[in-house]
Amino acid sequence: MKRLIIAEKPSVARDLAKVLGANQKSKNYIEGKDVVVTWALGHLLTLKMPEDYKKEWREWRFDTLPMIPKNVGIKPLPKTMGQLKAIQRLAQRKDIKEAVVATDAGREGELVARWILEYVRFNKPVKRLWISSQTTKAIKDGFKKLQPSEKYDNLYESAIARSEADWLVGLNVTRALTVKYEDNLSAGRVQTPTLAMVREQEKQIETFKPQQYYIIEATVKGLVGKVQIQPPHSLKDYEAAEAVVKSMQSVQGKVAKVAEKRKTEAAPLPYDLTEIQREANQRYSYSAKKTLSIVQRLYEIHKIVSYPRTDSKYLTTDMAATMKERVQAVTSYFPEEGKKILRGGAIVKQKKVFQDAKVTDHHGLIPTEQAPRSEKMDQEEHRIYQLITERFLGLFQGAHVVNQQKVEIAFGNKKVNLLQTQVVTPGWKLAKEKESPLKSVDFKEGETVAASFEIKKEVTSPPSPLNEGTLLAKMEKHNLGTPATRAEIIERLINAELMERNQNRLMVTPKGKQLLQLVNPSLVTPELTEKWENQLEEIAKGKLKRQTFIRSIEKDTARLVSEIKQSEQKYTDFSITEKKCPECGEKLREKNTRQGKIYVCTNSECSYSRRKDPKVSNKRCPQCHRKMEIHSGKNGDFFRCKYCVITEKVGTKQDRKKKMTKHEEKKLLKKYSQPQEPEESPLAAALKAAMEENKK
Numbered sequence: 001m002k003r004l005i006i007a008e009k010p011s012v013a014r015d016l017a018k019v020l021g022a023n024q025k026s027k028n029y030i031e032g033k034d035v036v037v038t039w040a041l042g043h044l045l046t047l048k049m050p051e052d053y054k055k056e057w058r059e060w061r062f063d064t065l066p067m068i069p070k071n072v073g074i075k076p077l078p079k080t081m082g083q084l085k086a087i088q089r090l091a092q093r094k095d096i097k098e099a100v101v102a103t104d105a106g107r108e109g110e111l112v113a114r115w116i117l118e119y120v121r122f123n124k125p126v127k128r129l130w131i132s133s134q135t136t137k138a139i140k141d142g143f144k145k146l147q148p149s150e151k152y153d154n155l156y157e158s159a160i161a162r163s164e165a166d167w168l169v170g171l172n173v174t175r176a177l178t179v180k181y182e183d184n185l186s187a188g189r190v191q192t193p194t195l196a197m198v199r200e201q202e203k204q205i206e207t208f209k210p211q212q213y214y215i216i217e218a219t220v221k222g223l224v225g226k227v228q229i230q231p232p233h234s235l236k237d238y239e240a241a242e243a244v245v246k247s248m249q250s251v252q253g254k255v256a257k258v259a260e261k262r263k264t265e266a267a268p269l270p271y272d273l274t275e276i277q278r279e280a281n282q283r284y285s286y287s288a289k290k291t292l293s294i295v296q297r298l299y300e301i302h303k304i305v306s307y308p309r310t311d312s313k314y315l316t317t318d319m320a321a322t323m324k325e326r327v328q329a330v331t332s333y334f335p336e337e338g339k340k341i342l343r344g345g346a347i348v349k350q351k352k353v354f355q356d357a358k359v360t361d362h363h364g365l366i367p368t369e370q371a372p373r374s375e376k377m378d379q380e381e382h383r384i385y386q387l388i389t390e391r392f393l394g395l396f397q398g399a400h401v402v403n404q405q406k407v408e409i410a411f412g413n414k415k416v417n418l419l420q421t422q423v424v425t426p427g428w429k430l431a432k433e434k435e436s437p438l439k440s441v442d443f444k445e446g447e448t449v450a451a452s453f454e455i456k457k458e459v460t461s462p463p464s465p466l467n468e469g470t471l472l473a474k475m476e477k478h479n480l481g482t483p484a485t486r487a488e489i490i491e492r493l494i495n496a497e498l499m500e501r502n503q504n505r506l507m508v509t510p511k512g513k514q515l516l517q518l519v520n521p522s523l524v525t526p527e528l529t530e531k532w533e534n535q536l537e538e539i540a541k542g543k544l545k546r547q548t549f550i551r552s553i554e555k556d557t558a559r560l561v562s563e564i565k566q567s568e569q570k571y572t573d574f575s576i577t578e579k580k581c582p583e584c585g586e587k588l589r590e591k592n593t594r595q596g597k598i599y600v601c602t603n604s605e606c607s608y609s610r611r612k613d614p615k616v617s618n619k620r621c622p623q624c625h626r627k628m629e630i631h632s633g634k635n636g637d638f639f640r641c642k643y644c645v646i647t648e649k650v651g652t653k654q655d656r657k658k659k660m661t662k663h664e665e666k667k668l669l670k671k672y673s674q675p676q677e678p679e680e681s682p683l684a685a686a687l688k689a690a691m692e693e694n695k696k
Contacts, residue, residue: 028086270364281469288487397428
């Protein structure tokens with residue numbers, strides 16, 4: 001008898017098969033003595049669409065809203081139907097005794113496999129493989145500790161609840177907005193409050209008014225500090241600042257207070273996905289989606305980091321036994337630091353990293369026991385692996401300890417604060433910070449000191465626009481989405497033309513600004529979505545029933561749709577241009593597609609469309625040899641060189657497939673077989689002839 005193992009991707013299935021000794025490869029699976037390893041291709045099934053429930057739901061009309069199915073169902077995705085049927089045939093084999101869910105160990109991975117098993121009506125025992133890295137050791141250990149699938153039923157319930165909630169809120173609100181305002185307006189329970197956060201920051205920038213003010217710096221015994229002005233920024237005039245300086249110069253400075261404090265800073269904990277996305281965005285301007293893709297490659301292909309889609313920064317206590325192996329693995333990458341840690345016994349000094357209660361589905365992002373092969377990694381992978389590894393090695397370093405001395409000096413009723421810092425123990429910051437010099441100036445309470453003053457002009461700064469790093473931090477704060485979905489949400493907003501990237505800055509488009517005015521206020525603020533996300537976590541912990549959650553979502557959906565129907569807000573479609581359709585005379589709408597921007601007719605009965613900018617072909621201009629553009633005219637498509645204004649008709653597919661005749665071949669050969677032109681140009685020949693004539 002054999003086990004049917006379901007992985008999430010073909011690449012992961014190949015890794016599992018190799019470890020389990022399966023080597024008989026087929027199109028849809030790999031078979032071995034005791035196992036049959038097959039794979040999904042991401043999701044093979046999805047929730048049914050409105051038209052699958054009722055025919056009248058096919059049309060986008062107000063009278064069909066809200067759409068709330070009595071029993072939610074799933075259906076296969078057409079493009080991957082072949083793989084689903086193959087898994088179904090495997091599941092029905094008589095020699096299959098049980099199934100093992102080996103998809104990604106998380107909410108979505110659970111949904112991928114459970115939907116497949118539900119669709120193929122698998123009625124045999126099901127177990128769960130739960131691993132946090134793809135190394136051979138992790139896979140072998142994982143198969144020794146397979147758990148009954150029932151242990152993860154709550155996680156599955158949470159995944160279904162999330163999927164159904166997105167369907168109910170997203171489809172109903174999007175349809176209501178689209179029908180009412182006659183434009184494709186996409187809204188959702190997570191993406192709309194996320195968009196609102198970006199817009200809120202923009203409003204603060206737009207309403208910001210810079211203010212000029214003055215500060216006063218005092219230099220005492222070579223140390224510089226600011227004169228404390230209350231309230232801050234209140235010195236608007238230079239004369240007022242001068243008056244403060246004169247009043248301070250008229251009295252002697254007196255050391256009012258000397259306070260010393262030892263400050264201890266422990267090494268930071270390992271990254272979770274959101275934090276490394278923020279760090280990569282700040283350092284390298286990587287998008288959240290790009291960082292996730294890079295970490296996924298390090299996990300799946302190189303097998304040198306643990307599971308990336310984690311929301312935890314902690315490790316389980318049983319992982320302490322694996323830390324030395326992990327250090328040995330990264331020593332080839334950081335030889336000096338690695339060898340030093342190994343000589344010290346590879347003892348983790350940041351003890352609070354081991355907390356079982358704070359590890360959710362997965363532990364923090366750390367290196368595996370597999371040594372990296374640098375020659376197989378590209379620059380992006382090197383950068384992200386270095387971030388993960390540096391953070392990991394910091395756990396073996398002591399705390400960073402400094403002595404801080406704060407000195408308060410009084411000049412009458414004005415005060416100046418000075419700060420001196422002395423590094424006692426560099427600890428984990430040894431490689432990042434140079435040791436500061438010893439405290440160089442002594443102060444005693446009650447002593448008098450002299451000071452020099454300097455007035456400087458300052459201007460208040462506006463808030464910075466949000467980038468993906470700062471937006472991810474806000475999403476995490478308000479519990480919008482999960483680490484695994486936040487990158488996808490940002491991309492969805494950009495693809496829907498509600499938001500755009502501009503040099504690593506995020507900006508809301510005119511369409512997005514209008515959407516936020518049209519959509520329900522309760523969906524714009526993060527509070528409602530945050531409540532929903534917390535309830536999904538409660539379902540995953542077994543503290544809330546999925547049915548209870550869905551009933552509340554259905555009520556919220558009905559309310560949201562009703563509010564949109566009754567709204568009196570007006571909408572202006574900024575994508576409509578002043579250009580006229582050559583076929584029906586209606587205005588053209590500018591639209592983004594994968595092939596670039598296009599113009600489409602606003603008349604629903606007219607099918608006219610064309611590119612905004614001509615497509616550049618691979619055909620070369622016969623005169624300047626630059627690539628020609630493809631234009632459309634009354635007689636069809638034609639090539640045009642924008643430099644030489646040469647045009648040439650685009651042949652049909654039949655013309656392009658048509659072979660050249662022997663006569664055409666001879667003519668072409670003759671053309672290119674002509675004797676070479678004389679090296680002299682006509683002008684040089686004329687000058688030469690004139691000089692010869694002159695000699696005569």
